[in-house]
Amino acid sequence: MKIRVYYEDTDVGGVVYHSNYLNFCERARSQLFFDAGRSPILEGGHFVAKHIEADYLKSAKFGELLEVKTHLVKIKNASFTLLQQIFRDDEKVFEMTIDLVYLDFEGNMSKIPSSEKAFLSDLQ
Template sequence: MKIRVYYEDTDAGGIVYHSNYLNFCERARSHLFFDAGRSPILEEGHFVAKHLEADYIKSAKLGDVLDVKTSLVEMKNASLTLLQQVYREDEKLFEMTIVLVFIDFAGKMSKIPPMEREFFLAL
């Protein structure tokens, strides 16, 4: 997913503020669903972040066009791990792994429904 860096994404020096990389990755995860004509809020529940590890490699700057790439690392019964990388052209700027847990609308961890399993396996 392509993202343009706007003034609101940066600090006073025009460098992307560190927490905005997480926002860019969140937006890219939502777009996985939107691009497939679906909603991230599912009939059975939704995914929540449980754990993430981030590596800030290089800085993005005001006006840059970034590409967020998402791939599946691992899937368990009720959770999945994604790798998300942010690039400026061919230069990797940021990388994180995030563990998402599927919860039902009562707030309980639940098995990932078959349709969602297929959706993420296709990444």
């Protein structure tokens, strides 16, 4: 997914504020569902972040066009791990792994529905 860096994404020096890289990745994860005609909020529950490891490699700046790439690392019955990388042209500026778990609407960890598991498996 391509993302333009706007002024609201930056600090006073025009550099992307650190938490906005997480926002860019969140948008890209949601967009994966939207592009497939799905919603990230499912009939029986939703996914929540459990653990994130992030590496800030280079600074992105106001006006730049970035691309977020998302790949499935592993999938289990109730959780999955994604690798998300942000590039400026061919240069990687940010990388993170995120563990997401599936919760029912009562807040209990639950098995990922089989249709969603199949969809997620295609992200490899």
